[in-house]
Amino acid sequence: MKKTTETNSQTMPIVIPKSGSIHEDDKTTDLVREELHRLIDQVFISRTHIKNRVNDLASQISADYSKAGISKVHMIVVLKGATMFAMDLVRAIYDLHEISVKLGYIKASSYGRDTTTSGKVSITEEIDGVQGKHVLLVEDIADTGLTLSRLKSYFLKNKKAESLKGCALLDKKVRRHERLKELDIDYIGFEIPDVFVAGYGLDYAELFREIPFIVVVNEEYFSNR
Numbered sequence: 001m002k003k004t005t006e007t008n009s010q011t012m013p014i015v016i017p018k019s020g021s022i023h024e025d026d027k028t029t030d031l032v033r034e035e036l037h038r039l040i041d042q043v044f045i046s047r048t049h050i051k052n053r054v055n056d057l058a059s060q061i062s063a064d065y066s067k068a069g070i071s072k073v074h075m076i077v078v079l080k081g082a083t084m085f086a087m088d089l090v091r092a093i094y095d096l097h098e099i100s101v102k103l104g105y106i107k108a109s110s111y112g113r114d115t116t117t118s119g120k121v122s123i124t125e126e127i128d129g130v131q132g133k134h135v136l137l138v139e140d141i142a143d144t145g146l147t148l149s150r151l152k153s154y155f156l157k158n159k160k161a162e163s164l165k166g167c168a169l170l171d172k173k174v175r176r177h178e179r180l181k182e183l184d185i186d187y188i189g190f191e192i193p194d195v196f197v198a199g200y201g202l203d204y205a206e207l208f209r210e211i212p213f214i215v216v217v218n219e220e221y222f223s224n225r
């Protein structure tokens, strides 16, 4: 992707296998109310793992920008799914005192109520004031990659941002669109298999956003309703 900043020290994403989840080490499952058990297959990524990974990402992001001599970053949060992640990330970056962050929000959607992408990405809330600025785009999950790729060119070409980096908490790399196999995502929290997840800001038909950990949705339950 053109015009990204030069430093890009990748911390590899944590890869989560389809068969396994990483929640054994804390008590998150106890917090899942009984009713919720019917709706979800498994707790997929625990609060502890999310918290640790967010702190890693914050350190990496702060270090990369400050090494590149950039002290002010425009963090653009992709609504609505990335909100919980972004708020934790911005707090963790603040605590490191290396860079300052200006927050902005953009709304983009490629899904309807369904769990498969429509293939079309629409930007429903425009953003201004990023010309000549260093933009860090924060997304909940990269799936086909269409949203991220569309937003990257929106900020670089339409809005004339000086640089653009992408950060996604989750990456469903196996689902990447044919022409986006090489899509460059600078920061990835967890690489996950092809399962539909919710929680920690992500939804299934507007459900589960408030859960502070990530679950796999039991789609059978919903299709039988």
Ligand code: IMP
Pocket: 081, 110, 111, 117, 121, 139, 140, 141, 142, 143, 144, 145, 146, 147, 148, 195, 196, 197, 198, 202, 203, 204
């Ligand atoms: P993409 O454009 O196909 O990469 O889709 C990205 C968007 O699809 C994300 O910002 C989410 O809103 C949504 N999405 C993709 N996979 C999931 C999932 O497993 N759970 C919840 N939302 C998802």
